[in-house]
Amino acid sequence: xxxxxxxxxxxxxxxxxxxxxxxxxxxxxxxxxxxxxxxxxxxxxxxxxxxxxxxxxxxxxxxxxxxxxxxxxxxxxxxxxxxxxxxxxxxxxxxxxxxxxxxxxxxxxxxxxxxxxxxxxxxxxxxxxxxxxxxxxxxxxxxxxxxxxxxxxxxxxxxxxxxxxxxxxxxxxxxxxxxxxxxxxxxxxxxxxxxxxxxxxxxxxxxxxxxxxxxxxxxxxxxxxxxxxxxxxxxxxxxxxxxxxxxxxxxxxxxxxxxxxxxxxxxxxxxxxxxxxxxxxxxxxxxxxxxxxxxxxxxxxxxxxxxxxxxxxxxxxxxxxxxxx
Ligand SMILES: [Zn+2]
Numbered sequence: 001x002x003x004x005x006x007x008x009x010x011x012x013x014x015x016x017x018x019x020x021x022x023x024x025x026x027x028x029x030x031x032x033x034x035x036x037x038x039x040x041x042x043x044x045x046x047x048x049x050x051x052x053x054x055x056x057x058x059x060x061x062x063x064x065x066x067x068x069x070x071x072x073x074x075x076x077x078x079x080x081x082x083x084x085x086x087x088x089x090x091x092x093x094x095x096x097x098x099x100x101x102x103x104x105x106x107x108x109x110x111x112x113x114x115x116x117x118x119x120x121x122x123x124x125x126x127x128x129x130x131x132x133x134x135x136x137x138x139x140x141x142x143x144x145x146x147x148x149x150x151x152x153x154x155x156x157x158x159x160x161x162x163x164x165x166x167x168x169x170x171x172x173x174x175x176x177x178x179x180x181x182x183x184x185x186x187x188x189x190x191x192x193x194x195x196x197x198x199x200x201x202x203x204x205x206x207x208x209x210x211x212x213x214x215x216x217x218x219x220x221x222x223x224x225x226x227x228x229x230x231x232x233x234x235x236x237x238x239x240x241x242x243x244x245x246x247x248x249x250x251x252x253x254x255x256x257x258x259x260x261x262x263x264x265x266x267x268x269x270x271x272x273x274x275x276x277x278x279x280x281x282x283x284x285x286x287x288x289x290x291x292x293x294x295x296x297x298x299x300x301x302x303x304x305x306x307x308x309x310x311x312x313x314x315x316x317x318x319x320x321x322x323x324x325x
Contacts, residue, residue: 007165029157035195116147
């Protein structure tokens with residue numbers, strides 16, 4: 001049977017219902033948000049198409065057993081190798097296999113992971129196959145939501161959007177996976193853009209506690225005006241998350257100033273933010289948000305050797321251009 005995440009069930013049922021009715025599309029494209037478990041959905045659909053029993057995927061027929069062991073001869077995975085783009089040779093190999101008869105007398109399934117990483121030549125090669133559907137051959141293409149796709153591929157597929165789930169569904173799933181308090185889970189969900197799997201990893205890695213500790217130090221830096229005290233607490237592995245934590249604090253402060261009550265990220269720090277805001281102005285907070293965004297951008301664009309200088313520069317500007325103004 002399936003082990004689908006609950007928010008993926010409706011889309012899974014719609015797709016498999018169409019196949020059961022005999023009008024499933026031969027090429028399904030899944031444009032997916034990160035951290036929502038799209039691979040779980042796509043893999044389960046592949047298993048559904050490969051299974052040869054009535055209750056699909058049954059998990060115990062010969063096809064299912066081969067599939068679960070990673071040995072089904074009519075299932076093919078096309079994915080970037082060693083993080084390189086998917087090349088035309090890889091696609092040709094797949095095309096050859098699709099042109100042959102199925103070895104297990106069932107469906108042939110090609111799963112493409114990282115569709116946005118097909119080179120132009122590879123995309124053109126796969127396009128030919130998508131344009132001339134073979135009987136019992138199915139393509140499942142998974143692509144990152146934020147990456148652009150070649151329009152011709154898009155036009156040959158039936159596209160599905162795999163987005164973040166509604167908050168109540170994500171919350172009840174997370175409550176079944178961890179012991180955190182509801183307020184903590186909701187804050188973690190917001191920090192992680194409502195992506196349930198990212199949120200769970202965040203909670204399990206103890207990042208909620210690290211964030212609180214880091215923001216406490218940010219407060220100390222703010223009170224003492226001491227960038228050199230905060231600087232060593234930036235962690236190379238977490239630096240962008242740490243900046244996001246500060247950015248969320250400052251953007252919530254701006255929302256508070258503007259009397260916007262909704263969509264706060266730091267629900268667990270409302271008192272701290274209000275206290276902080278007694279000494280801030282709207283213009284100052286706008287400036288502070290800009291400084292953090294610039295710092296983030298510079299960290300992405302400029303050589304890692306200069307990370308400390310960029311951080312120190314940003315933290316100093318917050319003091320001279322916002323807190324002391
Ligand atoms: Zn089966």
